Amino acid sequence: MIEVINSVSDWKQILADKKNIKSIGFVPTMGALHKGHLSLVEKSVEENDLTVVSIFVNPTQFNDPNDLKNYPRNFDQDKNLLELHNVDYIFYPDYSEIYHDNYRYKVQELEFSKKLCGASRDGHFDGVLTVVMKLLNIIEADTAYFGEKDYQQYLLIDGMVKAFFMKTKIIPCATIRSAAGLAHSSRNELLTHKHREIAPLFAKLLRSNLSVEEIKNELNKSEFKVDYIEEIGSRRFGAVWLGKVRLIDNVELGREQNDTMS
Numbered sequence: 001m002i003e004v005i006n007s008v009s010d011w012k013q014i015l016a017d018k019k020n021i022k023s024i025g026f027v028p029t030m031g032a033l034h035k036g037h038l039s040l041v042e043k044s045v046e047e048n049d050l051t052v053v054s055i056f057v058n059p060t061q062f063n064d065p066n067d068l069k070n071y072p073r074n075f076d077q078d079k080n081l082l083e084l085h086n087v088d089y090i091f092y093p094d095y096s097e098i099y100h101d102n103y104r105y106k107v108q109e110l111e112f113s114k115k116l117c118g119a120s121r122d123g124h125f126d127g128v129l130t131v132v133m134k135l136l137n138i139i140e141a142d143t144a145y146f147g148e149k150d151y152q153q154y155l156l157i158d159g160m161v162k163a164f165f166m167k168t169k170i171i172p173c174a175t176i177r178s179a180a181g182l183a184h185s186s187r188n189e190l191l192t193h194k195h196r197e198i199a200p201l202f203a204k205l206l207r208s209n210l211s212v213e214e215i216k217n218e219l220n221k222s223e224f225k226v227d228y229i230e231e232i233g234s235r236r237f238g239a240v241w242l243g244k245v246r247l248i249d250n251v252e253l254g255r256e257q258n259d260t261m262s
């Protein structure tokens with residue numbers, strides 16, 4: 001049966017009692033779990049002796065208090081889903097357990113974190129990197145799984161782990177999309193019915209052969225407000241608003257997409 005752990009000391013006790021476990025897989029989340037999260041969980045369960053999923057809506061990565069307030073939360077449903085997927089432990093701490101220092105200490109990356117999502121979400125990646133470093137240090141996982149939908153986040157976390165000689169291996173996992181092509185995201189739950197219908201156009205345009213400017217023009221013709229569409233290296237990244245909901249996505253250019261539709 002799945003066990004819910006709320007404190008760092010309880011988790012460290014479990015680690016001490018389980019010295020002969022060969023590999024711990026970890027999936028950090030903010031809850032409101034969807035098929036994207038579950039694909040990471042499935043991979044971890046398949047590849048490790050033990051899987052831990054954290055559920056923590058991390059306030060320091062929200063630059064907008066309303067976004068934090070409205071972020072979907074559904075612990076009981078998440079717990080049932082994780083139990084069905086054979087997860088061993090849920091790490092479910094409160095703010096004071098993670099931020100006993102009151103966020104006096106933070107992890108910063110000074111270049112790539114200022115671009116793309118970092119350009120319009122001040123301090124967002126400081127919050128992400130800080131909480132992920134704390135979680136990786138707490139869980140002591142061998143492997144941690146991150147979705148490629150948040151590709152900038154994945155690159156920054158992978159860079160941090162290497163910069164600080166941390167032991168966890170970071171595994172990127174393909175984006176999971178709806179049949180219409182929209183990347184699964186907890187924020188999709190907040191879309192109105194009408195916006196849910198037009199949202200897949202964002203993914204479709206991002207994957208098209210149109211130029212960045214042409215994509216922006218097409219999006220502007222519909223109800224989207226473009227935050228950015230940019231190409232960096234072999235990847236095209238985008239963020240748009242539909243009403244009050246911000247959606248992000250990215251595609252690798254010049255390659256057959258291997259994302260899963262479900």
Ligand code: PAF
Nearest residue numbers: 028029030058128131150
């Ligand atoms: O991708 C997310 O859900 C969050 O940014 C993460 C990695 C769990 C950190 O809070």
